[in-house]
Amino acid sequence: xxxxxxxxxxxxxxxxxxxxxxxxxxxxxxxxxxxxxxxxxxxxxxxxxxxxxxxxxxxxxxxxxxxxxxxxxxxxxxxxxxxxxxxxxxxxxxxxxxxxxxxxxxxxxxxx
Amino acid sequence: xxxxxxxxxxxxxxxxxxxxxxxxxxxxxxxxxxxxxxxxxxxxxxxxxxxxxxxxxxxxxxxxxxxxxxxxxxxxxxxxxxxxxxxxxxxxxxxxxxxxxxxxxxxxxxxxxx
Numbered sequence: 001x002x003x004x005x006x007x008x009x010x011x012x013x014x015x016x017x018x019x020x021x022x023x024x025x026x027x028x029x030x031x032x033x034x035x036x037x038x039x040x041x042x043x044x045x046x047x048x049x050x051x052x053x054x055x056x057x058x059x060x061x062x063x064x065x066x067x068x069x070x071x072x073x074x075x076x077x078x079x080x081x082x083x084x085x086x087x088x089x090x091x092x093x094x095x096x097x098x099x100x101x102x103x104x105x106x107x108x109x110x111x112x
Numbered sequence: 113x114x115x116x117x118x119x120x121x122x123x124x125x126x127x128x129x130x131x132x133x134x135x136x137x138x139x140x141x142x143x144x145x146x147x148x149x150x151x152x153x154x155x156x157x158x159x160x161x162x163x164x165x166x167x168x169x170x171x172x173x174x175x176x177x178x179x180x181x182x183x184x185x186x187x188x189x190x191x192x193x194x195x196x197x198x199x200x201x202x203x204x205x206x207x208x209x210x211x212x213x214x215x216x217x218x219x220x221x222x223x224x225x226x
Contacts, residue, residue, distance in 0.1 A: 031212070033212075042216055043156070043200065056213055100161055101212065102158060103148075104155060
């Protein structure tokens, strides 16, 4: 069974640009979660999508947004990039009604 | 007070010994508890979950949960150099609307010395 996949592996942007990160959940999983892991700050919850709807978001500004597609894959968009947005962005998925989350390999975003 | 607290380490353990990792959480209504292992530069890998008070064993790993004390621990028996990693404690809260959002501790770095 394929795990959670994310693309791209690495992304380099300059301040002010927009970044788009993509995630495909484990087959059969309907929930997708996004987390940010910045150096020295630990893993922080960003967004939760389930059945195509945004269900919850963490304490991040509105320039962090995303969506979930009918095939349950998801996209995270970060607008007006700032230097402090440099981090490892992790996507996780879980099946409906279950709380065990499995993580993808992550996308490392570097903002110059 | 942080929601989930772990000693950052490093916890240095001789090969073959038992590594003992601790985690405390502030939300008394927390329902589910997880341990993840994260190698440097990699993503978290699920080790095990625990939901009820007591012990849960899976191979060389044993998780222990005490909800009254708001405490969860992980024991790694017969530690191997390949166990050298950061171990993350994660907790889901009691608020249904929050869904299964995981709140992570800062992680404990474990070093197993041959």
